[in-house]
Amino acid sequence: MLRYLMQRIGLALLVCVAVSLLAFTLLNASGDVAISVAGEEATAAQIDAIREQMGLNRPLLVRYGEWLGNAVQGDFGNSLFFRQPVGELIADRLPKTMTLAVMSLAVMLLLSVPLGVVAALRPNSLIDRAALLIAVLGQAMPNFWFALVLIVIFSLTLGIMPPSGSATLKHYVLPAIALGYYSTPPMMRLIRQGMIEALSSDYIRTAQAKGIGATKIIFKHALRNAVIPVVSLSAVQFGNMLGGSVVIEAVFGINGLGFLAWESISRMDLPVVQAVLLIVAVFYIIVVLAADFINAWLDPRIRIS
């Protein structure tokens, strides 16, 4: 088990380095920072001077090493646009996006697990079809539109939820519903399929032969086996929510990481983009790693080979 954990962590670190190297190289190849810093009117000499001043004329690998060394200590340099340390910017924005992602994940699981289980108990019944309909609606609607519908109903008409901002947890409820609902269908299908498979397996028959009650069979014996792939997909979905929440952040006026990344890309604010990329990648890798560990804990076949 310990060996398994160490292997996974080692692999995760390697992926982190690879991702950061790739991000750094690609971003530097995508445009000249010196030109964008100097402004449109600058002469070639001015640009060269800026290049010299920022150290951009040194080899890429050297700059990468320097950047990574600083990044590990939390120093991502200064934003070219905000004129403040990137670290501070991220410390301000990251918690908002994390809150949104965690709450969206919760919404997704709260929706998809019960729907999937209920659908699997009576496959192809009316309940199954209804559950499927609810889930598919989530993906059929563009999520910004669904977000607007939520605002119209709960904020403008009923007046029980704030329409935008990120001051309190309550502000995150509607965005989390919009984002979580959108990710529900694949998850619900996975749970439904997993439960159908588990419920028709031989060990369920053995459990029935022992005289165990139906509830315990469903929740102990079947669900435990059905959730194993769910954990992996949750990790992927969580990654999508971290990196892909920009539309929802924009609709609800949440000043999160996604929004920051979008702004910075359009302004060619390279230090910020690089930092956001790295942070999101690292979080994503951590979540996938956590999913591996949870799976190892859930599934003894992984834990003990």
Added chain:
Amino acid sequence: MTEPLLSVRNLTVDLPASGDRLHAVSGLSFDMYPNEIVCVVGESGSGKSVTAFTAMGLLPKALKVAGGEMLFEGRDLLKMSRHEHAGLRGKRISMVFQEPMTALNPCFTVGDQIEEIFRTHTKLSSAECKARTMALLEEVRLPDPPRVYASYPHQLSGGQRQRIVIAIALAMDPKLLIADEPTTALDVTTQAQILSLFKTLKTTHNAGILFVTHDFDVVAEIADRVIVMQKGIVVEQGTAEEVLNQPQHPYTRQLIAAVPRKREGAAPPLQEEIALQVKGLSKTFHLGRTLTRKARTVHALHPTDFTVRKGETLGIVGESGSGKTTLVRCLIRLLDPDEGEIWIGDRNFAKGSRESLRAARKDIQIVFQDPYGSLNPRRSIGEQLIGAPMNFGVSRDVAWERAKRLMKIVRLEEEALYRYPSQFSGGQRQRICIARALMVEPKVLIADEAVSALDVSVQKEVLQLLADIKRDMGLTILFITHDLRVASQICDNLIVMSHGKIVERGTVDQVFGDAQDAYTRQLLSAMPGRGWEVPDLDALSA
């Protein structure tokens, strides 16, 4: 006489409307008493398992009990609520299933899965639960109970898992134990141990055991009484002695005649010409290599030599893990052997890339175990048959003529060429697979457990077919099997494999009469039904 434990009267179970007959079980009546083993025998579709599952209240939803009664301890199992029935399950009536590999939940320790039955049916403290569980592990003769207790199912072998399932079934000391083909998926030696366990349990627990099987040798081994079922109807019942030695019904006789037995009489002399020669063939697997850990080496096949002469049928017998599958895979180069030579004619099949072997592949063909998975369900039989010879440059018309001829040889209608696999039974499909293998006129045919998945009477037909083809076409056959009885029926010579090595070789008579190796002797003594001479059925009917 004592009260019957289970009394079944006129039980009828309906099949779904689309089935080929109306009832899964029809008008079934029998009694079971404590301290006896009743064997229900029949082929697939006979309704024997349906009977077992009805008693457990675990019938698939598609099947409905249409009438009759099933009295257990004076109460009708068919009339009680689902809740009441669940209360009996595991406590008064319990069941052991066919497939031990999947019968246990992979996510929980076996200790937990046994204890669960105490937690469900009793109010014992957790310490008492554990003590009772340990005692059970002892009773089913599992080695090192504390270790097994903490193990997960995937850490145990098939035989060990079946003992766990039996321990679960015995936990509450039930009066009725139902066993549905509990040894069919196990190796012969493990089967012998499990059967003897059942015999002991009958007396120690004073229980009635309803034992479902298709194998008359197993019946001979353990049954007190026998019920023979065909298509949902009981065709014969009586004591084991009566049914085994004086079978009355034609179907019973047909089943008993199909029990594989050593062929009597001297084998015809073999030709001198060598069809297949294997020299020093070996294969080692390196498993689980990671950055930090060295690979675990498994010698799946130690250097192996044997020769097969033209027209010979060589049986290769071994239990799971004996290396016979690795040998087959190396022979047809689905695996690349580490070393050694495979000579067919003047070509070394072990040499050269797999691509360069394409043209030579027609010399060695194979029939696999599973007739259901071996044919493409979406292409007609004819299309599948002519594909192989056309690959080797035979024209479509010639290939089609050959396919028609082979249909006759495997005793199917020419019409079959236009039909699809789903329209055939398992036995028919296996005959199609044999025809497919013969389409390219191979020099050597490998039958890899080719009859293991078939019902006994079908198995007999296919074996007969192979013997006829071999005689008429002078074919050389490598017959791979786990079943010594089947091998002895069709083979000229036998090789016994264990742990990747050949441990015994010789003619069938030599191996059966004078085995040199300890493992072979163990295998022979583990064969069920050895004390039973199949009666001379012709004399009986006269």
